[in-house]
Amino acid sequence: MSDPVQQAYYVTIVGLGLGIVLLSFIVAIVFLYQRRQFQHQAELNRMKYIYDQQIMKAQLEMQEETFKNIAQDLHDNIGQMLSMVKLTLAAVTVDPNIPHHDKLMNSREVLNKAIMDLSHLTKSLHSDRIAHVGIVEAIQYEVDSIRKSGLVKINSAIEKGSYYLGEQNSVVIFRMFQEMINNALKHAKATQINVSINNPDGNTFVLSINDDGIGFNVQEMKSRSNSSTGVGLRSMTNRAALIGAKFDLQSKLGSGTKVTITLPLSR
Numbered sequence: 001m002s003d004p005v006q007q008a009y010y011v012t013i014v015g016l017g018l019g020i021v022l023l024s025f026i027v028a029i030v031f032l033y034q035r036r037q038f039q040h041q042a043e044l045n046r047m048k049y050i051y052d053q054q055i056m057k058a059q060l061e062m063q064e065e066t067f068k069n070i071a072q073d074l075h076d077n078i079g080q081m082l083s084m085v086k087l088t089l090a091a092v093t094v095d096p097n098i099p100h101h102d103k104l105m106n107s108r109e110v111l112n113k114a115i116m117d118l119s120h121l122t123k124s125l126h127s128d129r130i131a132h133v134g135i136v137e138a139i140q141y142e143v144d145s146i147r148k149s150g151l152v153k154i155n156s157a158i159e160k161g162s163y164y165l166g167e168q169n170s171v172v173i174f175r176m177f178q179e180m181i182n183n184a185l186k187h188a189k190a191t192q193i194n195v196s197i198n199n200p201d202g203n204t205f206v207l208s209i210n211d212d213g214i215g216f217n218v219q220e221m222k223s224r225s226n227s228s229t230g231v232g233l234r235s236m237t238n239r240a241a242l243i244g245a246k247f248d249l250q251s252k253l254g255s256g257t258k259v260t261i262t263l264p265l266s267r
Ligand SMILES: Nc1ncnc2c1ncn2[C@@H]1O[C@H](COP(=O)(O)OP(=O)(O)O)[C@@H](O)[C@H]1O
Pocket: 183, 184, 186, 187, 188, 189, 211, 213, 214, 215, 216, 221, 228, 229, 230, 231, 232, 233, 234, 257
């Protein structure tokens, strides 16, 4: 081969080689850049998630603090006054023959009921108590109160076992339970509510609440993002996410509503 041809040959080979190296270099840079961007985005998402969780946690803590203060005030002020009136009235002997005897006795009964309702309210507001007695007892107390009120038929099936959820989780689960019960009482027109707690595999807490009421369209409710209805359901989803629980809501028009909350038990 003549020299110029050989030279051209070499130049082409070297040029091609350089081209390939350059191309690989560019591809590698683009790839690395994209990967960095991807990692950066993932990091941003992670930070946003943590930030949202912290905001939510702060909001819930503030709400619990407010509940606690209200409970304390109700107990210390109105509760004390009602108890005083009750004691004073109990000290008065009422002759059945006096005029308005029945009205007086009726007022005493109403007063007793008010004291009991107030006591119930303060108990279900106070998160320390919920954390202290534990989730099962707090729920059972609530179920018994509803049963006594005669508003609706309510059944509870609580599988025996130890359900230690930790204090914060207990309060969060209890608030979700209250929201579901309130919804069943307020919207469902239910004749019966069933509450069950069980531990299917030895380390999972499962709470189910179902009513036989009118049901609703869950998808439609979820898509109503800009209305004030749905705050309860949204806050339940948020609360569940906060403690790492699974929240499953099923409802069908005319066939009632069922909610299941699943949470791994603390060890
Ligand atoms: N158990 C239920 N039975 C029937 N409808 C329900 C039930 N729970 C929720 N809903 C419907 O979903 C809507 C949203 O519920 P929620 O987010 O708790 O808001 P709110 O109770 O403040 O209206 C309710 O207004 C009601 O129409």
